[in-house]
Amino acid sequence: MHQPVAFITNSTQQPESIVIVGGGTAGWMWNIPLTSRVGNGYVYSSQFCSPEEAETELRQHLNVSDETPARHLTMPVGRLQKHWHNNCVAIGLAQGFIEPLEATALMLVQYGIYQLSSRLGEPVTTISRSQYNKEMKRMFDGIRDYIVAHYYLNTRTDTPYWQACRHDIRVPANLSLLVNAWDGPGEFEEALDSIDEQLVYLTPSWYCILAGMGRFKSDAVNLPDPDTAAGIQQYLTSTVAKHFRGRLYPLS
Template sequence: MSQIKTSTMGIPSQVVIVGGGTAGWMAASLLQQAWSQESDASTQITVVESEDIGTIGVGEGSTPTLREFFRKLGIAENEWMPKCSATYKCGIAFPGWLNGNGGSPDGYFHPFFSPLDIQTGEAFMRNACLKRRGVNAAVQPDDFFVGAQLSRQYLSPRLNVSLPFEPEYAYHFDSALLGKFLRERAKKLGVQHIIGTVSDVKRTTTGDIECLYLSRDKRPLKADFFIDCTGFASLLIGKTLETPFYSYSDNLFNDSAVAIASPLDNTQPIPSHTESTALSNGWAWKIPLTTRNGNGYVYSSGYQSAESAEKELRAHMGVSDEVEARHIPMRVGSIRQHWNHNCLAVGLSQGFIEPLEATALMLVQYTLTHFIKAHALALSKGNIEHYRTGFNNNVSQTFAGIRDYIVAHYQCNTRTDSDYWIDNRSHNHISDNLAAILQCWDQGGDFEAELCAQKHQQVYPRPSWYCLLAGSGRFPVSGQRIENAHGIVPTPSAAAREYTAKMSHKFQDHRTLLQTMYGKNFISKGFAPQ
């Protein structure tokens, strides 16, 4: 059993975070905020950041949970967004994932569900259940959610009127700039910053990490607890502690990405959504910032070479070979002991699921907030092993739940133009939980009951599952009735669109809001490829 030296208040006296980037500085920020509240605490947090090792730095989208991160730290949007080229995000569009035959849509919009969507959102889910039973009902999620309407009109998710609640939304941002912003803030609050590359790691006789050695300094860097934010290298949790890594390659085919930045047209509206467009052997992202568009292609090297993928992305974007491209190998999967001995893995070192739903920082945040709670309970109850095991199971379950939802996107595609899409739809390497969800949906079972039964296994809420399955057109063939619909009348899409259009008047124009927030700094630096 590993031991943890603690201060008088029961928290580690010395914490070393290896690796900076967004994950490392999020870790420093949350740990400093949580443990500095202990009045007699003397915890010193140190971040070791290498000049020789770059960060991945292309993850520019988030889920709404990131808003809680900034709220927890007391950071206002007008404080961080202008420094990170940030924009607002109402959801994700998925064009090209469906064959679109017969004039049907070739994709759908996945919005963030908010209190404004309760009436039309419930109508949409009721329509979807009717459609599963052979009733002709409108089931395109784009028609029923306010976020989709805001996206169509280039509106922000920020209200221009006073309401008793605010809608859910997320952000797009330059991840390198966000890491820098958090770094400077953390340093002002007392977090130490060391520039150096770890050359060696020493363990104790019990298996804990005792200290690190930096390549330019032979003195040991000791700590009571270590945070591994070394990315795919997984220096501490993987190479040093030899924590097993479990690949998701049987579930998810994609293992590579190529990224190319592109300029914005400053005369045009700024989109308030992420675009994830299906290509021949994967999908391309487009994320609007205030200084550029972030673009990339996530694909499977088993179906396409890096050269071919780059060529396809350039053709999709309409850019020449003169614009620089970055090729990124992806290690898709996760460890199951995220907290092992006196080390916690955060970010890419603990695992990665392709960025289709922008969950990377959500997993960073989830891991850290739950670790802080589990660590406090472990110390107060005097049972490290028990709470560490519970924490590891909890985080691993969250990884699995997100994986299931991502896999479902591929299971529900209807493209027939390449082996990649056909194989993604037909392979049966899916979890029992996802298989049960799809079987229940396909066979007209009680879908609400199935989701309720899996509420502790699945991360995404019921509206998201309905948007994915109904938006993909996953329904029985026309005329096939599974059971009587009990005379329930579907809600017409026109009525839902009328409501969402009316609600959209309560929101601010995206570009105008950003111009007001940024002031004279709005798009002042021009296009700078990252």
């Protein structure tokens, strides 16, 4: 089970408009600068790390003293089977929680409101409820697939946790289908098309995560000619300078 430990630290400067995420020994850490404080946390697996070990690791990572109080939280993850039952509709945390790695909670709130309001203009029937439930289930499960990809596609070999994420987790069927198509001789785009109606993260996101995690076949490297490569390099450098003040953060 994954659970977080969190610290609040002081804002020391004008907050940067960026959330920094990185890998820990048994999970991932976040750093969210706000105007009044900085939120820091470590979502760790209790199977691989005790709460005390996680707290110590995060303290060391942030260089905060023992006097700064830590908050150990529980994170019940999952979703309702029925988001709309009779005259009762769940929206937001009331309908479920997926871990915050992709910061999808507010989007789910907005999507739930949209899906509900678009069905209230006409008489509510069993069909409207069932369509709503089906759509919210698709959203939750599609987000889960993409989040699981972050763990499953990791390439770290330094801790048992990250190795277990590659070998010992239950891989959702759609994720498995996409990774097999990416790895194998099959057409990746065809695989995406075949589950198009279930996907929440669209084609560019899947290319980003698979390529971003460095998952390439050994014969797949097809380097551009030097002029094109120089152009790409220049574009990336200027984009980083523009949006991230010239700083790149390591992902692990």
